[in-house]
Amino acid sequence: MMEKENIMQTNKMYWDTNADAWFGTTALPNYGVRFVTEDDLHLFGDVSGKKILEICCGSGHSLKYHADRNAAELWGVDISDKQIDNAKAYLKENGYGAKFICSPMEADLEIPTDYFDFVYSIYGIGWTTDLDGTFAKIASYLKKDGVFIFSWHHTLNYCVGWSNTLRQNVAENERLLFSKSYFDESYFAMPVDGSEIILCNRKISTYVNALAKAGFCIEQMVEQTDHETMESLDDESAKTQKAKMLPISVCFKARKL
Template identity: 80%
Template sequence: MDRDEILKTNKTYWDSNADLWFGTTALPEYGVKFVTEDDLHLFGDVSGKKLLEICCGSGHSLKYHADKNASELWGIDISHKQIENADAYLKEHGYTAKFICSPMEADMDIPTNYFDFVYSIYGIGWTTNLQGIFNKIASYLKKDGIFIFSWHHTLNYCVAWSCNQRKDVIENDTLIFSKSYFDESYFTMPVDGSEIILCNRKISTYINALAKAGFVVEQMVEQSDNETMEAVRDVSDKTKKAKMLPISFCIKARKL
């Protein structure tokens, strides 16, 4: 699928629907039905640190770090509407950040060997060039700088509930593989009356791309939150699924 078509489609979606996602999937949350930064402490003390967020969305994760006394905040997003929302949200709370509206893969005026942390909360999977963006992120970071990102777990898109002939009734809480884990081709997904274009990369694709970019993985998390795992009554299909397989994953890597 053509890269420009993918970027145009996804930018159009986010420009049109940014308000629907205002404040969602932002720190301390790393994902749906997933452990949080309050549980994991992947960032540690960010006071006095310089941070860059890839796919900064509505700015809530940037505010999270501003509240913890980060010294400098940058945000990149493909959507001008997301940037507008983030800028307004931070200013409302007395903070500022340097924003760039651009595809993450583009060449941008971002300093190299500069940041203590680069991170992306449910954003990195939108890239059309995983190796390219990991290489760029490595260039932005100081030596021993930290890259943290979360995204949909590969299995989440591969596994679905088994349904009977009516196609709408789940049978016996049985999950089946609905697509190949090895299929990394792009697909179009209808969302909110519009559409987005994604691909479902293998976990090994992320790990190998990190290694090639000069990172060492310090931690990988695939853990559903305790509330989900302990739920026993009146649970949703998503909760039941999250009790059986990871819906999200998170990786912390260090630049060598």
């Protein structure tokens, strides 16, 4: 069993080293690659005058998205000093500001409770080492009837892969195979860009039950590959073909009861 502190330290080191490589890549209006966008889903609706907190705010591009739409107050939390520096600079360059907290989302933070209209996270929540605790904290930051939106890797994406993963394009007769149990939620280390990250692959029911336990009602769960990918006839790349067969990302919209 890997220690939570060790997991957070390893992941923080990855993000401090590699933040620039991901600058603006995982941000609204996108919820994930080859996935339907906020332009299709309208999960936020009108954010003008709203108080908004992003968990795992990364380079700040989603905060800018809300600033452009006249949000009243913006806050961002991220474990990586480098990501927070990038986000601060990016918002400043664009004439905006936000309150930033550099910390693990799992920690007790100086964030007001019963305060926010929206808390959200784009490809951030899955990094938590304490899902129940993180959702309970997020619920506490929200006003009653406040909305929590998050997207993450779909559980199936990590369980299923092409039989020949080395090929760029899908060859004839190639099959998608279950290479990992859907039920396996143990932590695994994954080499990325010459460095390492540590994650676990939680079942969809784990997210649903954790939301319920924290006092949320789920209003929408989205598993939809975007229209362009589904309609593309000439793209034989393994990623596109996979996205036509199963959800790569998942997105939840939940409301605090």
